[in-house]
Amino acid sequence: MTPSERMYVALRAAILHGDFAPRQSLKPQELATKHVVSLAVARETLLRLVGEGLAERLPNRGFAVPATGAERWQQIAEARATVEPAMLRMAIERGDLEWEARVRAAHHRLARATPYEQDPDSWSEAHRLFHRALLEACGNDVLLGTFDRLWIDSELARRWSAVKEPARDAAAEHLALEEAVLAREAGRAADLLRRHVTRTVRTLRTS
Amino acid sequence: MTPSERMYVALRAAILHGDFAPRQSLKPQELATKHVVSLAVARETLLRLVGEGLAERLPNRGFAVPATGAERWQQIAEARATVEPAMLRMAIERGDLEWEARVRAAHHRLARATPYEQDPDSWSEAHRLFHRALLEACGNDVLLGTFDRLWIDSELARRWSAVKEPARDAAAEHLALEEAVLAREAGRAADLLRRHVTRTVRTLRTS
DNA sequence: CTTGTCAAAATAATCGATTATCTCTAGCGT
DNA sequence: ACGCTAGAGATAATCGATTATTTTGACAAG
Numbered sequence: 313m314t315p316s317e318r319m320y321v322a323l324r325a326a327i328l329h330g331d332f333a334p335r336q337s338l339k340p341q342e343l344a345t346k347h348v349v350s351l352a353v354a355r356e357t358l359l360r361l362v363g364e365g366l367a368e369r370l371p372n373r374g375f376a377v378p379a380t381g382a383e384r385w386q387q388i389a390e391a392r393a394t395v396e397p398a399m400l401r402m403a404i405e406r407g408d409l410e411w412e413a414r415v416r417a418a419h420h421r422l423a424r425a426t427p428y429e430q431d432p433d434s435w436s437e438a439h440r441l442f443h444r445a446l447l448e449a450c451g452n453d454v455l456l457g458t459f460d461r462l463w464i465d466s467e468l469a470r471r472w473s474a475v476k477e478p479a480r481d482a483a484a485e486h487l488a489l490e491e492a493v494l495a496r497e498a499g500r501a502a503d504l505l506r507r508h509v510t511r512t513v514r515t516l517r518t519s
Numbered sequence: 520m521t522p523s524e525r526m527y528v529a530l531r532a533a534i535l536h537g538d539f540a541p542r543q544s545l546k547p548q549e550l551a552t553k554h555v556v557s558l559a560v561a562r563e564t565l566l567r568l569v570g571e572g573l574a575e576r577l578p579n580r581g582f583a584v585p586a587t588g589a590e591r592w593q594q595i596a597e598a599r600a601t602v603e604p605a606m607l608r609m610a611i612e613r614g615d616l617e618w619e620a621r622v623r624a625a626h627h628r629l630a631r632a633t634p635y636e637q638d639p640d641s642w643s644e645a646h647r648l649f650h651r652a653l654l655e656a657c658g659n660d661v662l663l664g665t666f667d668r669l670w671i672d673s674e675l676a677r678r679w680s681a682v683k684e685p686a687r688d689a690a691a692e693h694l695a696l697e698e699a700v701l702a703r704e705a706g707r708a709a710d711l712l713r714r715h716v717t718r719t720v721r722t723l724r725t726s
Numbered sequence: 727c728t729t730g731t732c733a734a735a736a737t738a739a740t741c742g743a744t745t746a747t748c749t750c751t752a753g754c755g756t
Numbered sequence: 757a758c759g760c761t762a763g764a765g766a767t768a769a770t771c772g773a774t775t776a777t778t779t780t781g782a783c784a785a786g
Contacts, residue, residue: 314776316739317578341767350741352559355769356566363570371521372747374768384661391661394609398601454591454598454672458665465661521746523769548737557771562739579777581738 319347319357327366327377328464329433330471338367338375365465378468385469392462392509396443397502399450399459404498407449412494418445419490423483436467442486446493446505480511526554526564534573534584535671536640537678545574545582572672585675592676599669599716603650604709606657606666611705614656619701625652626697630690643674649693653700653712687718 323343326332344354358375361367368378403411418441425438440463447459485508492501530550533539551561565582568574575585610618625648632645647670654666692715699708 314578314739337767339767351768352562352740352742356562356739359563359566360570363567371524372768373749387659387661390659391665394605394662395602395665398605402601452594452597454594454669455601458598458602458669461668462661462665521769544737546737558738559770559772563769579738580779 315347315349316353316356319343319349319353320360322347323357324361324364324366325433327361328467328471332377334377334379334381334472336377338377340374365461366468380469380472382473385466385473388462388466388469389510389512392466393506395455395458395462396447396509397506399447399452399455400493400502400505401498402451402455403447403449404493404496404501406451411445411449414448415442415445415490415493418442419486422486446489485511522554522556523560523563526550526556526560527567529554530564531568531571531573532640534568535674535678539584541584541586541588541679543584545584547581572668573675587676587679589680592673592680595669595673595676596717596719599673600713602662602665602669603654603716604713606654606659606662607700607709607712608705609658609662610654610656611700611703611708613658618652618656621655622649622652622697622700625649626693629693653696692718 323338332338338358340351340354340358343357344351347354358367358369362369362375365378367375369375418438422435422438422442425435428435443463444456444459447456450456485504489501489504489508492504530545539545545565547558547561547565550564551558554561565574565576569576569582572585575583577583625645629642629645629649632642635642650670651663651666654663657663692711696708696711696715699711
């Protein structure tokens with residue numbers, strides 16, 4: 313594996329994991345030293361992260377972790393609530409048997425994954441793959457790209473929104489979602505997804 | 520202005536203008552020579568364009584213009600038809616007087632802009648600003664970011680979709696859109712926007 | 727004729743060092 | 757005491773050259 317790739321995955325994981333605070337500057341020199349690579353590689357990595365939305369570039373002032381917080385998280389949730397239900401309707405319309413099987417598989421992996429409390433990264437990945445599996449049959453790579461981007465933003469923002477997840481049964485929500493999808497009940501599934509995405513946000517508002 | 524920035528805007532414009540064919544490789548050495556900068560700057564520019572979707576990175580095989588075509592253009596149009604009407608509803612719901620004024624101004628600039636045939640770049644920019652003005656009052660920067668990205672992708676794909684624009688009165692469509700928006704008729708405006716976005720694609724399918 | 731191999735050329739990736747820019751602070755004048 | 761300016765240190769941006777990888781094409785074996 314190339315040094316650039318190695319540093320990229322490492323730094324990406326570190327940012328998503330919360331090793332750097334929002335607005336904290338990401339200094340190429342420091343990072344290059346830490347990861348034992350040259351300045352050019354550190355810069356390249358940062359540029360790639362900027363493209364993904366996991367870093368900001370301040371011209372002539374280097375790079376920094378994007379500012380996030382509860383407000384931004386709400387906006388992301390609203391964006392997801394706007395896009396994902398529509399995608400799910402398309403997926404239910406267009407999905408075939410193979411897709412149903414993949415949805416079942418993804419849900420099974422999520423349901424049996426080690427709990428969030430024990431291994432956040434592992435559970436989050438299973439969570440992402442389940443949600444993505446639901447939408448993958450929409451047949452539109454552009455929309456799936458939009459989903460990917462929103463998901464990344466969401467993960468970063470949630471990490472720093474300092475919100476206590478309210479008492480909620482995520483597993484039950486996922487199960488209901490899977491059932492509605494496999495029953496091809498587009499309306500119900502879309503509504504469940506919309507609520508699932510906005511739930512934490514709404515509790516934020518009212519708390 | 521920094522060399523990096525200068526090269527960035529130049530190369531970006533060149534790609535959008537169609538100076539490079541899809542899948543054509545973008546060789547850092549050539550571009551560096553052409554723009555009189557070092558290799559590092561050329562690489563940085565290409566990395567930034569990758570982040571925007573205006574270039575692709577093939578590991579260990581350099582950079583290239585993304586593959587596009589009619590099919591991808593249809594997907595982009597579908598994505599826009601999914602996202603933008605919903606954004607427009609939000610904008611009509613939340614927009615204030617100041618927003619109405621900006622919409623009027625943007626439409627005026629578009630209506631009086633030099634025709635597409637005489638100056639494609641100038642007209643396209645006015646076109647983009649009008650569409651963006653419509654949505655800017657949605658109050659959600661994340662969705663606006665999604666719009667920006669889709670628009671860029673759309674411009675590149677349209678350039679290479681080799682589609683003859685059918686006989687259509689874009690000006691009339693824009694005017695009707697503006698009227699519906701300023702009348703705060705959310706349903707009609709959203710529908711007009713959806714049709715406006717998908718029109719060329721539908722004619723593609725049926726032709 | 728096809729296919730596999732190997733070396734040469736082309737290109738990508740990386741590096742160490744240089745130059746330009748910004749930031750912070752001490753010193754000066756008001 | 758306050759604000760301004762200069763200069764030193766820190767950081768970002770750029771460069772030219774080196775190293776690693778891939779591609780190309782000649783050539784030999786089947």
